[in-house]
Amino acid sequence: MNQxxxxxxVLGIYRIAKNIGSFLKNPIVIITVIGLIIRLIIxxxxxxxxxxxxxGTVIQNFESGNGLYGLxxxxxxxxWGYILGVISSFQNLLGVxxxxxxxxxxxxxENYTEWFLSANVTTIAFNITVKLALFICDIVVGYLIYxxxxxxxxxxxxxxxxxxxxxxxxxxxxxxxVSGMFDTFSTLMTLLCIIFIMKDxxxxxxxxxxxxxxxxxxxxxxIFVLVAYVLLKHKDDIREGLKCVGYAAIGVIITAIVMFFxxxxxxxxxxxxxxxxxxASTGLGGELGAIGGTGTIIAYLVIIIISIIIAIHxxxxxxxxxxxxxxxxxxxxxxxxxxxPSTPQYMVLIIPFLAVYIVxxxxxxxxxxxxxxxxxxxxSLSGNFTDLMSVGAFTNILSTETIMNLSNWFQEPIFGLSKxxxxxxxxxxxxxxxxxxxLWTYFKDDIYKYYHRSSKTTxx
Amino acid sequence: xxxxxxxxxxxxxxxxxxxxxxxxxYTSGTDSFNADATLDVNGVExxxxxxxxxxxxxxxxxxxxxxSIDTLYIYYDSTYESNYQPVTVAVGAKALTQEYYIEQxxxxxxxxxxxxxxxxxxxxxxDLMEQDTxxxxxxxxxxxxxxxxxxxxxxxxxxxxxxxxxxxxLHWLGSLLGSCYATTTDIxxxxxxYQTLFFGGYCLNTTDTSDxxxxxxxxxxxxxxxxxxxxxxxxxxxxxxxxxxxxxLFVGFTKDGYASIAFVKYGNGMIxxxxxDYSNYQLSDLAQIITSQLCYSSKLIDSYNxxxxxxxxxxxxxxxxxxxxxxxxxxxxxxxYPVYGEAFIFSAV
Numbered sequence: 001m002n003q004x005x006x007x008x009x010v011l012g013i014y015r016i017a018k019n020i021g022s023f024l025k026n027p028i029v030i031i032t033v034i035g036l037i038i039r040l041i042i043x044x045x046x047x048x049x050x051x052x053x054x055x056g057t058v059i060q061n062f063e064s065g066n067g068l069y070g071l072x073x074x075x076x077x078x079x080w081g082y083i084l085g086v087i088s089s090f091q092n093l094l095g096v097x098x099x100x101x102x103x104x105x106x107x108x109x110e111n112y113t114e115w116f117l118s119a120n121v122t123t124i125a126f127n128i129t130v131k132l133a134l135f136i137c138d139i140v141v142g143y144l145i146y147x148x149x150x151x152x153x154x155x156x157x158x159x160x161x162x163x164x165x166x167x168x169x170x171x172x173x174x175x176x177x178v179s180g181m182f183d184t185f186s187t188l189m190t191l192l193c194i195i196f197i198m199k200d201x202x203x204x205x206x207x208x209x210x211x212x213x214x215x216x217x218x219x220x221x222x223i224f225v226l227v228a229y230v231l232l233k234h235k236d237d238i239r240e241g242l243k244c245v246g247y248a249a250i251g252v253i254i255t256a257i258v259m260f261f262x263x264x265x266x267x268x269x270x271x272x273x274x275x276x277x278x279x280a281s282t283g284l285g286g287e288l289g290a291i292g293g294t295g296t297i298i299a300y301l302v303i304i305i306i307s308i309i310i311a312i313h314x315x316x317x318x319x320x321x322x323x324x325x326x327x328x329x330x331x332x333x334x335x336x337x338x339x340x341p342s343t344p345q346y347m348v349l350i351i352p353f354l355a356v357y358i359v360x361x362x363x364x365x366x367x368x369x370x371x372x373x374x375x376x377x378x379x380s381l382s383g384n385f386t387d388l389m390s391v392g393a394f395t396n397i398l399s400t401e402t403i404m405n406l407s408n409w410f411q412e413p414i415f416g417l418s419k420x421x422x423x424x425x426x427x428x429x430x431x432x433x434x435x436x437x438x439l440w441t442y443f444k445d446d447i448y449k450y451y452h453r454s455s456k457t458t459x460x
Numbered sequence: 461x462x463x464x465x466x467x468x469x470x471x472x473x474x475x476x477x478x479x480x481x482x483x484x485x486y487t488s489g490t491d492s493f494n495a496d497a498t499l500d501v502n503g504v505e506x507x508x509x510x511x512x513x514x515x516x517x518x519x520x521x522x523x524x525x526x527x528s529i530d531t532l533y534i535y536y537d538s539t540y541e542s543n544y545q546p547v548t549v550a551v552g553a554k555a556l557t558q559e560y561y562i563e564q565x566x567x568x569x570x571x572x573x574x575x576x577x578x579x580x581x582x583x584x585x586x587d588l589m590e591q592d593t594x595x596x597x598x599x600x601x602x603x604x605x606x607x608x609x610x611x612x613x614x615x616x617x618x619x620x621x622x623x624x625x626x627x628x629x630l631h632w633l634g635s636l637l638g639s640c641y642a643t644t645t646d647i648x649x650x651x652x653x654y655q656t657l658f659f660g661g662y663c664l665n666t667t668d669t670s671d672x673x674x675x676x677x678x679x680x681x682x683x684x685x686x687x688x689x690x691x692x693x694x695x696x697x698x699x700x701x702x703x704x705x706x707x708x709l710f711v712g713f714t715k716d717g718y719a720s721i722a723f724v725k726y727g728n729g730m731i732x733x734x735x736x737d738y739s740n741y742q743l744s745d746l747a748q749i750i751t752s753q754l755c756y757s758s759k760l761i762d763s764y765n766x767x768x769x770x771x772x773x774x775x776x777x778x779x780x781x782x783x784x785x786x787x788x789x790x791x792x793x794x795x796x797y798p799v800y801g802e803a804f805i806f807s808a809v
Contacts, residue, residue, distance in 0.1 A: 054550075056797055057797065059797070060794060060797035060798070060799055062484075062485045062486075062488050063488050063489075063492070063512065063794075063799040064489070064490065064571040064794075064798070064799045064800065065488065065489030065490050065491075065571055066567055066571070067485060067486055068485055070567055071564055071567055071568065072549075072553060072554065072556075072560075072564060072740055075550070075552030075553055076552070078482070079478065081481070081485060082477075082478050082479075082481030082482045082484075082485060083477060083478070083481055084481070084485075085480070085481030085482065085483075085484035085485040085488075086477050086480055086481040086484065088484065088488075088512070089480075089484055089512075091512075091513065092511075092512035092513045092769075092770065093513075094513075095513045095769045096513055097513040097514050097515045097767045097768075097769060098515045098767075098795055099794070099795070099796070099797040100796060100797065101795065101796050102686070102688050102796050104674070104675055104713075107671070107672070107673060107690050107713075108671075108673070110671075110690075111671055116550070119690075120688075120796065140470060144467070144470075147467065188474070189474065192467065192470065192471050192474070195464070195467055196467075196471070199464050199467075201464075201468070204468065204471055207471070207475065208471060208474075211474065211475075211478060258479070258482075259478065259482065261482075262482075262485075262486050271554070274552050274553065274554055275552040
């Protein structure tokens with residue numbers, strides 16, 4: 001090798017090192033690394049067993065040849081079940097041979113009234129392999145948020161801030177890393193649907209919309225806003241608009257047929273929707289269950305009516321601001337959906353739109369983000385020391401006895417409510433306040449204007 | 461306009477994940493597993509295969525001369541009243557009705573290796589039990605909380621007793637055994653001494669005690685068979701039972717002396733009582749004790765817990781195995797989340 005070749009080689013290595021250096025200094029990479037480290041540490045040590053042990057049951061059921069719904073354990077539309085199918089293959093590949101164990105020392109927690117807790121404890125290997133899929137999804141959702149901002153503003157700083165508002169949001173972290181809940185997947189599909197609609201890829205948008213709905217039902221309510229947006233974009237040629245909606249509908253129908261195919265063949269498609277009908281009740285039969293079910297239906301009818309009103313507003317908006325209107329009204333519509341009190345994981349769906357709105361349109365919306373970040377995180381961590389049960393059962397870091405003592409202590413009442421209850425209800429109230437605050441921050445000027453106009457009219 | 465090809469790529473990957481997942485979910489099944497066992501005087505040679513990654517357990521049980529179940533009957537008659545009590549289930553879950561319980565039980569037992577399952581109504585149950593021939597190898601599961609009046613009315617000449625004396629096994633759960641019977645219009649309370657009719661004395665839990673807090677330490681079956689239901693409502697009192705007969709076995713969890721699962725000899729047959737209200741844990745336990753062929757005379761000879769990943773695991777459990785008795789080698793995969801089971805029955809020569 002002569003001197004020139006040697007210099008070129010050194011220069012090449014220098015350039016690679018420089019590129020790696022600048023890549024590692026990229027704020028997005030730093031945020032991703034920090035967020036992943038937090039997720040991994042929390043995900044290994046904390047686990048809300050009641051949900052995650054159900055994922056184990058779902059895998060057990062289909063591995064035994066009973067599909068998703070043949071045996072009791074899976075209560076949702078099939079999306080997450082299919083993702084669990086891929087996760088189980090991954091676990092089999094890695095040699096994760098044990099899902100979990102029923103731990104004798106933890107049996108008393110099943111007698112804590114009003115809480116969904118189980119002595120069935122999943123192994124740390126099982127937990128982390130399920131959660132890894134959620135972490136990857138969190139990163140992709142963050143990237144899509146960044147992409148939307150870059151697409152609309154070409155401002156890297158804004159994109160990075162929005163990415164951080166999602167990826168470092170405490171309850172986005174806890175929902176994936178502690179609860180092991182899959183709402184991040186339906187959020188990803190919802191975002192893809194919206195991007196495809198904005199990019200006039202209606203067939204793909206339909207596929208993503210259907211997949212989002214089949215994973216968690218809530219994005220389904222956004223259908224009115226999405227259709228209104230497509231028609232708004234083609235206001236000059238309504239036939240073209242309807243044609244675009246038709247392409248999307250074909251995507252939805254094909255996806256639904258493919259995803260429901262096993263249930264269509266077995267003629268029992270209703271099993272996929274039990275989650276919807278019993279969301280308000282605790283699965284009780286009889287009158288209480290019926291009241292809960294009726295209450296849910298009425299609440300959702302009201303939500304659907306409001307969603308249609310929002311959609312009409314979208315259609316009447318100026319065409320030149322269509323994208324802004326879409327992103328804003330999707331956020332507002334999701335907030336309206338969650339006026340019907342939700343569990344912490346559902347709130348994940350609103351964060352990407354809130355993050356986009358904060359960085360692009362109105363920084364005031366950081367307040368509801370903060371309230372949600374505190375409230376929903378508290379809410380999702382109300383299992384407190386019971387979240388350490390996997391660590392107690394499968395490591396020597398903490399004993400099962402210590403965990404039970406601490407958990408029992410959290411059950412002792414203060415002012416008539418257990419400590420666990422205080423965390424749970426204060427978190428739930430704050431979460432609800434955060435939802436209200438989104439709507440209040442958006443509508444307050446209109447409300448003031450309306451109030452003052454009314455006052456003036458009265459004075460006159 | 462920025463290219464969105466990589467966004468399309470993300471969507472394509474997601475679609476692929478869904479499709480692959482759907483294929484995995486609906487092509488998985490017991491074909492992915494296999495087990496075999498052979499027996500000689502030196503012990504048991506076994507093999508366990510899995511296309512995935514699973515823990516497994518091998519249990520060698522000496523059942524003395526008690527014949528294994530070859531036909532399982534489940535009583536269900538919609539024209540009869542039932543004493544089935546509705547229970548609270550998880551949010552989103554389908555209500556655990558009697559019909560759903562039976563549907564789930566059949567599926568759960570089938571994937572654990574016993575497929576000869578027949579559902580009987582009250583008249584068919586009478587037809588089965590009135591025959592005065594050996595009923596060894598027959599087992600009846602009653603989920604309804606009340607036997608029909610075609611086989612039980614609270615007197616010792618009822619067909620149920622004759623059938624059990626001839627070798628039949630009754631699996632009971634959901635209420636106090638014998639305390640009532642069902643007609644087409646009513647649940648009739650038995651006023652006589654129903655406990656003595658079935659057990660020869662008083663032994664059932666009529667107190668409020670329900671939630672068990674410890675494991676039964678007479679044997680290791682509870683742990684080895686991944687028994688889950690820790691409820692002793694309506695269950696059998698171990699101490700009281702042992703004073704009545706030595707031909708009994710208790711498995712699972714206990715509180716105040718009551719056993720979550722009890723096997724008690726009756727004539728040439730057996731009564732098995734599972735404690736607690738109806739639940740999926742109880743259902744899983746019922747399937748496990750039926751498919752593992754556990755009985756009042758079961759004695760664990762030896763056991764082995766292992767793991768198999770995308771291969772076949774073989775081994776030999778060295779143990780002194782009597783060849784003149786009924787020996788059962790039960791192999792199941794999945795531990796507390798069973799996905800496959802099979803019992804290998806070696807009958808007495």
